[in-house]
Amino acid sequence: VRLVVLVSGSGSNLQALLDAAADPAYGAEVVAVGADRPAVEGLARAERHGVPTFVARVADFATRDDWDAALLAECSRYKPDLIVSAGFMKLVGPRFLGEYEGRYINTHNALLPAFPGTHGPRDALAYGVKLAGATLHFVDSGVDTGAIIAQVAVPVLDDDTEDTLLERIKVAERRQLVDTVGRMARDGWTVNERKVRLGRG
Ligand code: GRF
Numbered sequence: 001v002r003l004v005v006l007v008s009g010s011g012s013n014l015q016a017l018l019d020a021a022a023d024p025a026y027g028a029e030v031v032a033v034g035a036d037r038p039a040v041e042g043l044a045r046a047e048r049h050g051v052p053t054f055v056a057r058v059a060d061f062a063t064r065d066d067w068d069a070a071l072l073a074e075c076s077r078y079k080p081d082l083i084v085s086a087g088f089m090k091l092v093g094p095r096f097l098g099e100y101e102g103r104y105i106n107t108h109n110a111l112l113p114a115f116p117g118t119h120g121p122r123d124a125l126a127y128g129v130k131l132a133g134a135t136l137h138f139v140d141s142g143v144d145t146g147a148i149i150a151q152v153a154v155p156v157l158d159d160d161t162e163d164t165l166l167e168r169i170k171v172a173e174r175r176q177l178v179d180t181v182g183r184m185a186r187d188g189w190t191v192n193e194r195k196v197r198l199g200r201g
Contacts, residue, residue, distance in 0.1 A: 001028040001185035004080040006088035007035050011042025013086035013107055016174040018049050020182060028185035032078040034071070036090045052078070058090065068093030075100070082184065085139060086177070089118065097141060102191060104139045107177050109169050111135060111151055116144035121166045125156065132156050132165060134173035136180050138191065147194040149184075152176045 003021075005014050014033060020026045033046035034054045043053045054074045061067040072095050075083055085106040097104070110120030112135040117123070124132045133153040138146035152172045156165060180198070187199045 001081045002031045002079060003028050003082050003084055003181070003185075004032045004034060004075050004078050005030055005042075005046075005084045005086050006075075007033060007040060007042030007086055008037060008089040009040055009042060009087045011040070011045045011087065012170060013084075013174055013177050014042050015045050016178050017084070017086070017181065018045065018051070020178045026182050026185070028082070028181055031080065032075075034074055036088065042087070065093060065095065068095045072096045072099055082181070084177075084181065091143065092139070094141070097139070101140065102138060105149065105181075106137055106139050106144070106146070107173055108135045108137065108144050109166065109173060111153060112137060112144055112148060121169055122162050125160060125162055125165055130156050132169055134169055134176055136176060138196070147191050147196050149189070149196045149198075150176055150180045 005017060007014050018030055021029050030051050032052045032054065033043060034056065035043050036057060038055045046053045056067060056071045056074055058067045061070060071092060083100055083104045108120060110124055111133040115123040121132060131153045133151060135148055136150045137148045140146040154168045154172050183198050189196060189198050
């Protein structure tokens with residue numbers, strides 16, 4: 001299975017996928033890495049692994065729709081079976097979703113539907129929840145609203161700061177991403193009325 005991974009930052013989730021994919025038995029390979037901004041660590045990680053990269057900056061296009069079309073075209077060059085948003089901080093548009101809805105997934109650092117958006121761990125801490133975690137989900141036109149594929153919970157400890165909680169979440173998040181993408185690659189998946197089933201038959 002051919003994966004394109006989209007990043008905006010450090011790319012530790014991408015790194016976990018690159019490491020897992022080094023084993024051919026994993027069933028998926030990262031064929032390209034894209035970003036919405038240049039010079040981020042995620043792109044450097046890809047380059048170190050000899051994986052082609054591309055950058056599509058919103059500011060370089062006249063309209064958001066033009067950017068959406070360009071992102072779609074860049075991804076499609078690599079003929080992906082699955083596209084993974086791993087810390088990609090942009091919402092894609094209708095053109096992109098028209099082609100890849102059902103094959104575009106995102107990892108979010110909160111237990112959806114609680115705490116969507118860019119500050120999941122901070123919002124969870126402020127709310128005072130005792131369990132936090134990460135959600136892998138399909139992307140639809142909303143913000144972190146698509147059908148849920150997998151979730152993992154971690155405890156919130158009394159002395160947590162945003163950083164300590166985020167780090168605990170990210171350890172579990174990376175493991176979940178690698179495990180679930182591997183299962184999707186090897187066994188396939190179906191989605192029916194928001195119910196996601198991994199496996200064949
Ligand atoms: C992840 O925790 C993801 O849930 C959030 O941004 C973080 C990206 O981390 N949207 P990294 O770039 O993979 O290290």
